Amino acid sequence: IAGITQAPTSQILAAGRRMTLRCTQDMRHNAMYWYRQDLGLGLRLIHYSNTAGTTGKGEVPDGYSVSRANTDDxxxxxxSAVPSQTSVYFCASSDSSDTGELFFGEGSRLTVL
Amino acid sequence: LAKTTQPISMDSYEGQEVNITCSHNNIATNDYITWYQQFPSQGPRFIIQGYKTKVTNEVASLFIPADRKSSTLSLPRVSLSDTAVYYCLVGDRLAFGKGNQVVVIP
Structure with missing residues (x-):
């Protein structure tokens, strides 16, 4: 069982370029989340989705967009990437939007030059 | 939105019991308290979850006082491999916080 798969593992891109970080889960979880982690700032929620077809904004949504066309992705x-978006991005999922264990991917390290 | 406050870091010697506290003064009635552990270059992983009093599993114990405004994660007899960042999460997934860096010293 793979759990949460993120791609790419690492990426360097030029400022102004478009980039999509992929996240797929095989646990049929309803809720999914995107966090960014920066040194000294911990984990901050970017966007979330409580169920397929719905999304919501987290603490730091500006400059990012998400979609949830199906349960898995x-x-x-x-x-348009900017250097301040250089970070490690973690995708997570849970079978409940309120309680229950969060399962995290291994992260995607993004560097914007 | 329940916010959490944790110490930034702490050191402990191998074999000792480590107690990590978390303050959550604005916890809501239906909020659960969940702790996660994160090793370098990995995603966080679930340790334990509780609502009140005490919860114990094979990894840790979680102590929650009656007013639920704080909680304490207890790691028995830590080893070097327990060196990690520990996060306390209350209620929804918005407020993950900065975590507590625990370093286990030989």
Whole structure:
């Protein structure tokens, strides 16, 4: 069982370019989340989805968009990357939007130059 | 939105019991308290969850006082491999916080 799969593992891209981070889960979880982790700031929620077809904004949504066309996939898109979006991005899922264990992917390290 | 406050870091010697506290003064009636552990270059992983009093599993114990405004994660007899960042999460997944860096010293 793979759990949560993120791609790419690492990416360097030029400022202004469009980038999509992929996240797929095989646990049939309803809720999915995108976090970014920066040194000294911990984990901050970017966007979330409580169920397929719905999305919501987290603490730091600006510059990012998400979609949830089906249960398994929750891609995160940077329409025009900026250096401040250099970070490690983690996708997570849970079978409940309120309680229950969060399962995290291994992260995607993104560097914007 | 329940916010959490944790110490930034702490050191402990191998074999000792480690107690990590978390303050959550604005916890809502239906909020659960969940702790996660994160090793370098990995995603966080679930340790334990509780609502009140005490919860114990094979990894840790979680102590929650009656007013539920704080909680304490207890790791028995830590080893070097317990060096990690520990996060306390209350209620919804918005407020993950900065976590507590625990370093286990030989």
């Amino acid at each position: 929750f891609p995160l898109t940077l329409a």
